[in-house]
Amino acid sequence: MSSPTSSAEVYQGPPHVHHMDPVTAYGAAKLGMWLFLATEILLFAGLFVAFAIYRWMYLGEFHDASLNLNWKLGTFNTIVLLISSYFAAVAVDAAQHADNKKVSRCLMITIACGAIFLVVKYIEYSAKYQHGLFPQFGGPNGIEFERYKSYFGLYYCMTGLHGLHVILGMGLLFWALRKAQKNRFSAAYYTPVEIGALYWHLVDLIWIYLFPLLYLVG
Amino acid sequence: MSTHTAAHGSHEGQDINYLNHQKGLWSWLTSVDHKRIGILYLLSITLFFILGGIAALFMRTELAFAGPTLKFLTPQMYNVLFTLHGAVMIFIFVVPGIPATMGNFLLPLMIGAKDVAFPRLNLFSYYIYLAGALLALFAVFWGVIEARSLEGALDTGWTFYAPYSIDSGTSVTLMAGAAFVLGFSSILTGLNFVVTIHKLRAPGMTWGRLPVFVWATYATAVIQTLATPVIGITLALLMMERIFGVGIFNADMGGDPVLFQHFFWFYSHPVVYIMVLPAFGVVAEIIPVFSRKPIFGYRAVCYATLAIAFIGFTVWAHHMLVAGISDTSAIFFSIITFAVAIPTAIKVFNWVSTMYRGSISFDTPMLYAMAFVFLFMIAGTTGIYLATLAIDVFYHDTYFVVAHFHYTIQGGAVIGLIAALHFWFPKMSGKMYNETVAKFAFALVFIGFNLTFLPQFGLGMMGMPRRYYDYPIEFETLHTWSTVGAFLNGFGYTFALVNLAYSALFGKVKASSNPYNSLSLEWQTKSPPIHENFEEIPVITEWTYGYGKPLPNTHH
Numbered sequence A: 001m002s003s004p005t006s007s008a009e010v011y012q013g014p015p016h017v018h019h020m021d022p023v024t025a026y027g028a029a030k031l032g033m034w035l036f037l038a039t040e041i042l043l044f045a046g047l048f049v050a051f052a053i054y055r056w057m058y059l060g061e062f063h064d065a066s067l068n069l070n071w072k073l074g075t076f077n078t079i080v081l082l083i084s085s086y087f088a089a090v091a092v093d094a095a096q097h098a099d100n101k102k103v104s105r106c107l108m109i110t111i112a113c114g115a116i117f118l119v120v121k122y123i124e125y126s127a128k129y130q131h132g133l134f135p136q137f138g139g140p141n142g143i144e145f146e147r148y149k150s151y152f153g154l155y156y157c158m159t160g161l162h163g164l165h166v167i168l169g170m171g172l173l174f175w176a177l178r179k180a181q182k183n184r185f186s187a188a189y190y191t192p193v194e195i196g197a198l199y200w201h202l203v204d205l206i207w208i209y210l211f212p213l214l215y216l217v218g
Numbered sequence B: 001m002s003t004h005t006a007a008h009g010s011h012e013g014q015d016i017n018y019l020n021h022q023k024g025l026w027s028w029l030t031s032v033d034h035k036r037i038g039i040l041y042l043l044s045i046t047l048f049f050i051l052g053g054i055a056a057l058f059m060r061t062e063l064a065f066a067g068p069t070l071k072f073l074t075p076q077m078y079n080v081l082f083t084l085h086g087a088v089m090i091f092i093f094v095v096p097g098i099p100a101t102m103g104n105f106l107l108p109l110m111i112g113a114k115d116v117a118f119p120r121l122n123l124f125s126y127y128i129y130l131a132g133a134l135l136a137l138f139a140v141f142w143g144v145i146e147a148r149s150l151e152g153a154l155d156t157g158w159t160f161y162a163p164y165s166i167d168s169g170t171s172v173t174l175m176a177g178a179a180f181v182l183g184f185s186s187i188l189t190g191l192n193f194v195v196t197i198h199k200l201r202a203p204g205m206t207w208g209r210l211p212v213f214v215w216a217t218y219a220t221a222v223i224q225t226l227a228t229p230v231i232g233i234t235l236a237l238l239m240m241e242r243i244f245g246v247g248i249f250n251a252d253m254g255g256d257p258v259l260f261q262h263f264f265w266f267y268s269h270p271v272v273y274i275m276v277l278p279a280f281g282v283v284a285e286i287i288p289v290f291s292r293k294p295i296f297g298y299r300a301v302c303y304a305t306l307a308i309a310f311i312g313f314t315v316w317a318h319h320m321l322v323a324g325i326s327d328t329s330a331i332f333f334s335i336i337t338f339a340v341a342i343p344t345a346i347k348v349f350n351w352v353s354t355m356y357r358g359s360i361s362f363d364t365p366m367l368y369a370m371a372f373v374f375l376f377m378i379a380g381t382t383g384i385y386l387a388t389l390a391i392d393v394f395y396h397d398t399y400f401v402v403a404h405f406h407y408t409i410q411g412g413a414v415i416g417l418i419a420a421l422h423f424w425f426p427k428m429s430g431k432m433y434n435e436t437v438a439k440f441a442f443a444l445v446f447i448g449f450n451l452t453f454l455p456q457f458g459l460g461m462m463g464m465p466r467r468y469y470d471y472p473i474e475f476e477t478l479h480t481w482s483t484v485g486a487f488l489n490g491f492g493y494t495f496a497l498v499n500l501a502y503s504a505l506f507g508k509v510k511a512s513s514n515p516y517n518s519l520s521l522e523w524q525t526k527s528p529p530i531h532e533n534f535e536e537i538p539v540i541t542e543w544t545y546g547y548g549k550p551l552p553n554t555h556h
Helices: A022-057 A059-066 A071-096 A100-130 A151-181 A191-217 B025-029 B034-063 B075-094 B097-111 B119-147 B172-199 B212-244 B257-268 B270-291 B298-312 B316-320 B327-355 B364-387 B389-395 B399-429 B435-462 B473-506
Strands: none
Touching: A022 A059, A022 A151, A022 A191, A022 B172, A022 B212, A022 B257, A059 A151, A059 A191, A071 A100, A071 A151, A071 A191, A100 A151, A100 A191, A151 A191, A151 B212, B025 B034, B034 B075, B034 B097, B034 B119, B034 B399, B034 B473, B075 B119, B075 B172, B075 B399, B097 B119, B097 B172, B097 B212, B097 B270, B097 B399, B119 B172, B172 B212, B212 B257, B212 B270, B212 B298, B257 B270, B257 B316, B270 B298, B270 B327, B270 B364, B270 B399, B298 B327, B316 B327, B327 B364, B327 B389, B364 B389, B364 B399, B364 B435, B399 B435, B399 B473, B435 B473
């Protein structure tokens, strides 16, 4: 690793980091991402705790509110995310086998699934907006919104924050995709795919909890 | 493995080090060198320390005498002043405080690494910090523009308690956003440090040989990583509450303001350990060097550090003992809070035992370290008072609380930072500071600090509530003394900082690589260190604290 290659194009090994060897760098990146996932879980934990408490306080309102959600669209989105996670996992395996073409294909599917998820989410939000189930920007909220207590406040905060993470995850995977298109990955170096996929699985996992909470049990 | 030219810095004559191997402002602003980033943090937090300090001095001047003292200062402006003092000091000064400055500078040096695990992320988190700090200034500015007076800046107290923070007409949304951004910086720094300590220790630097400061930084980094996201979501929800009215903390919509307090303190109690654990680490580095003795009970100190971090996560509701929580949980939180005293007392016992029959020299860092132990004893003991349910009913929201947390945060974290700045000053700057001025400044700080806050314990016992603009005449004497103390304290810090700044820039006395004959790794490289820290990666064969006797067996 200490011998520099003459041409950067042919160089298939890990990028040279001056202060640690590639094995350490890989371990560091992975540990860093796991820690970051822990912070993400704690970020969402506050929302889950709030949801648990208010659901307990206002069981009836929360139940009625959840009937406003379209469980078919929710199920569809869940399946879309599960498929995306599958392809993220396949991408990691392909990267370990230095099959950069397959990595590209898989990541494109994953990113496309993320986009489909967001479009469906947009359709759902629009429907809520038309029914007056939307908080008013800077003004008092409508009766429709307030009669369900904080259910829809939590709904938008939780799914909104999750949607933001979908976008961030897509960005991260896009970064890995660019590298795959430049044939960067090999058995010795596949860190970006690995940590990108880890992040994407978390995004998926959070939705796996959000979906039954918001759509099914209310 | 390294073939960088910086490693070939000559031993005599023109020394190449991290300060001068690249020149110009741009090279500083884009440097991913942990040492330079530490210095950038240091300069930034010092600026905000001065701003927060000025706010405090205005408050103390107003409180010097009963009745309105400063003509231009309205009660609402006073609300703004104590809020800004708290928010700036907590979020922008003390939280990055020791970890981001000394931690950044020292951590890789102490474990024998060339840099932190993610150097670019490190620089990125500095810029996030800067963005957060500037956003906070902008929030103040915006509030002032809107209200055409300082009264519009931010008046919720640094705690942003709902429901008032939902209704306040001041720039709460922007300031909450600033604190959110600052938290993100803190998370990334913590994450970086945890990974660094796990992955980049030099050969032979086992966990049992790590300097206590590294243990303390590790515990701090874990708290930064795990607690900060919770304040992030809390502040984000507060912003959503103000912008959209989502109803989560708003009682009008069935929301629970006490939930805000739970979320807030779930972060903001552990955060006091983010502030003070690194100071514990600093003191544990200084005392053995100036006592010429190995640190007493190394393993107990390290485990106590982790225990404080762990227990610190479980005591948050002791800030809410009178907020209407159930008796059962109040008793639970009270008892767990008492439990924090045990590992803390272990540490104090170990510091004092390290000094016992040592060959003590009273250099400035040692004076600050000893002051720390003394002040922290008072801080910890009064904390036990406040954790006691019956007593807290009376003391809650009085000056007793104000005095208690200033003893922990200023007497602990700030004194710890100043101690660290003096102790590692030769390493950071390559110069020696003026010892006489430094000792004079120390005396002012120590006397001024105690004169400020000891009377406040008395005020609290007499029933003076915190955050009040004015008070009955019977509180006046103690308030006047407190104000005198605050100015002495302020002068002390001014002398100390000017002394350090002057010595760093214009000082003539060059520091040797190891002026205190410390055994710790950061002193085994040059002062100031070269860009890559060590000429070659060191191999560690000994414990860090083997002063004055053959190396002890560390059981590893």
